[in-house]
Amino acid sequence: MGRIELGDGIEHLKIDEQKRIWVGWFDEGVLGNDNWSYPGLKWPPSSSGIAAFNTEGELIKHAAIKSVVDCYALNIFDNEAWSCTYTDFPIWQMSDTREKIWESNLSGIRALAISYPNMLVAGGYNENINCLSLIKLNEDIAQEIMKWHTDLITKKTEILLLDGRANIIHLVADKKWHRWDVGEF
Numbered sequence: 280m281g282r283i284e285l286g287d288g289i290e291h292l293k294i295d296e297q298k299r300i301w302v303g304w305f306d307e308g309v310l311g312n313d314n315w316s317y318p319g320l321k322w323p324p325s326s327s328g329i330a331a332f333n334t335e336g337e338l339i340k341h342a343a344i345k346s347v348v349d350c351y352a353l354n355i356f357d358n359e360a361w362s363c364t365y366t367d368f369p370i371w372q373m374s375d376t377r378e379k380i381w382e383s384n385l386s387g388i389r390a391l392a393i394s395y396p397n398m399l400v401a402g403g404y405n406e407n408i409n410c411l412s413l414i415k416l417n418e419d420i421a422q423e424i425m426k427w428h429t430d431l432i433t434k435k436t437e438i439l440l441l442d443g444r445a446n447i448i449h450l451v452a453d454k455k456w457h458r459w460d461v462g463e464f
Contacts, residue, residue: 283336286312286325291353293360293444299339300332301360303350310348329353329362329373343378344371352391352400354443361443363388363400370398370414370421383421385412390450392443394461401432401441401448401459408432411448413464425464431457 285292285300288308293301304312308325315323317338324330324338328347331339349365359374368388370381389402398414398421409432413425431452432438440451450457 281335283332283334284315285332285336286315286323288312288325290350293353293355295331295355295358295360297358298334299358300334301329301353301355302332303329303353303362306349306365309350328364329360329371331360331373340373342371342373344369344380352388352402352443354391354393354445356393356445361391361393361398363391370416381416381419381421383414384423385414385421390441390443390448392446392448392459392461394446397461397464399443399448399459399461399464401443401450408434411459411464413461 285302286308288304290305291303304325309328312323312325317323324341327341328350330341347364351365352363354361362371368385370383372379387402387404388400392399396416400412403410409428411427412423415422415424436452438452442449446461448459
């Protein structure tokens with residue numbers, strides 16, 4: 280087993296069904312990584328915010344979105360990557376055949392689960408830190424259908440994990456594991 284270089288500032292690292300390695304970087308990785316170069320590219324793959332690599336570390340694809348400064352949430356469902364990214368917090372989807380963006384009024388999303396055309400998102404800024412929202416993906420807009428506040432997430436909660444995988448959001452906090460399935464909402 281060899282080693283591969285994926286740069287600094289990695290926020291998310293996930294493997295899809297085709298064994299592709301999906302990486303989402305936070306701002307330090309997107310705007311930094313000056314010492315990481317990749318053959319044939321002027322800037323390292325991290326400058327795109329999200330990229331996929333094969334098991335040998337070869338770049339397969341990277342986000343075409345130029346406004347990604349930080350990959351706040353990344354989910355892999357089958358062979359698609361889903362994300363919510365800073366600065367404008369769109370819902371973003373990338374597969375082998377397309378890259379699609381849905382504008383949203385979301386902010387600070389830390390986890391998302393997908394059951395297309397519905398999503399469950401968790402997190403937010405300030406008073407929305409403990410929010411779960413059900414989202415419907417319309418043509419080009421991510422529309423919030425319902426919002427709940429949970430007492431499981433507070434500013435004092437010791438969160439070990441808040442992440443989405445496929446259609447489920449996982450929360451490990453205060454020594455307990457919680458799961459929310461999009462279909463339950």
